[in-house]
Amino acid sequence: MSELLLKIVNVGHNYGKVQVLENLNLTIQHHGIVGIYGKSGAGKSTLFGIIGGLLKPKSGKVFIEERDVYSSMNTTLSVRRRLGFVFQLFNLIPELTVYKNIEIALKLREGRSDPQQIRQLLREMHIEDLEGRYPSELSVGEQQRVAIARAVVGSPKLVLADEPTGSVDEHNKQGILELFKKVKARGITLLITSHDLSTLEICDRVLELREGKLWEVQQ
Numbered sequence: 001m002s003e004l005l006l007k008i009v010n011v012g013h014n015y016g017k018v019q020v021l022e023n024l025n026l027t028i029q030h031h032g033i034v035g036i037y038g039k040s041g042a043g044k045s046t047l048f049g050i051i052g053g054l055l056k057p058k059s060g061k062v063f064i065e066e067r068d069v070y071s072s073m074n075t076t077l078s079v080r081r082r083l084g085f086v087f088q089l090f091n092l093i094p095e096l097t098v099y100k101n102i103e104i105a106l107k108l109r110e111g112r113s114d115p116q117q118i119r120q121l122l123r124e125m126h127i128e129d130l131e132g133r134y135p136s137e138l139s140v141g142e143q144q145r146v147a148i149a150r151a152v153v154g155s156p157k158l159v160l161a162d163e164p165t166g167s168v169d170e171h172n173k174q175g176i177l178e179l180f181k182k183v184k185a186r187g188i189t190l191l192i193t194s195h196d197l198s199t200l201e202i203c204d205r206v207l208e209l210r211e212g213k214l215w216e217v218q219q
């Protein structure tokens with residue numbers, strides 16, 4: 001049996017009177033792509049933030065490789081550094097070139113740069129000709145490629161992608177899904193949230209977030 005990567009135990013979260021998550025449980029083993037489907041407002045971004053060490057839940061616990069993510073600020077920061085994030089709006093740093101956007105993520109994750117690794121990743125993502133450009137000089141599809149490269153550099157165990165195809169057209173969507181298959185082939189576990197079931201077709205397992213809980217979806 002493969003090692004447990006993520007374990008969520010009885011997590012609850014509310015914003016004032018709005019109860020978003022309630023007694024939510026989830027376990028994920030290493031390897032593969034897991035999709036979380038949910039309608040708008042179901043709480044996908046809230047759950048994404050809680051798993052990623054960005055939002056402390058009001059109740060319950062989150063473990064990544066058996067470390068209690070919110071046990072101390074140091075643990076939260078160290079777990080967060082070891083995860084990769086892909087955001088819907090890319091969140092690339094506008095003042096940095098493509099190369100530097102990827103390099104800064106590697107330095108945060110591993111404490112050092114590795115030009116060989118960065119260049120290999122640029123080639124794999126077909127963005128090697130863009131390394132000197134700034135995000136404003138890239139197409140949407142190219143920005144998303146850089147965002148994925150930044151999320152996987154340094155080989156984190158888990159990459160979280162929140163609505164990764166939410167702001168791209170069908171052609172770019174297919175391109176992103178192909179890249180996610182490559183990410184999986186690198187041995188990285190991917191967790192994708194989406195309100196679009198066709199985006200989740202590449203997933204090995206899909207869960208629906210509804211009424212504050214996760215429900216397995218038969219594929």
Ligand SMILES: Nc1ncnc2c1ncn2[C@@H]1O[C@H](COP(=O)(O)OP(=O)(O)OP(=O)(O)O)[C@@H](O)[C@H]1O
Pocket residue numbers: 015018020038039040041042043044045046047195
């Ligand atoms: N900071 C906040 N303060 C108050 N309410 C919030 C806050 N963030 C989210 N909410 C509310 O919590 C609920 C869940 O929001 P969340 O963004 O997690 O859903 P979502 O499934 O990601 O939605 P979408 O698909 O539209 O992005 C919504 O009702 C939202 O209005």
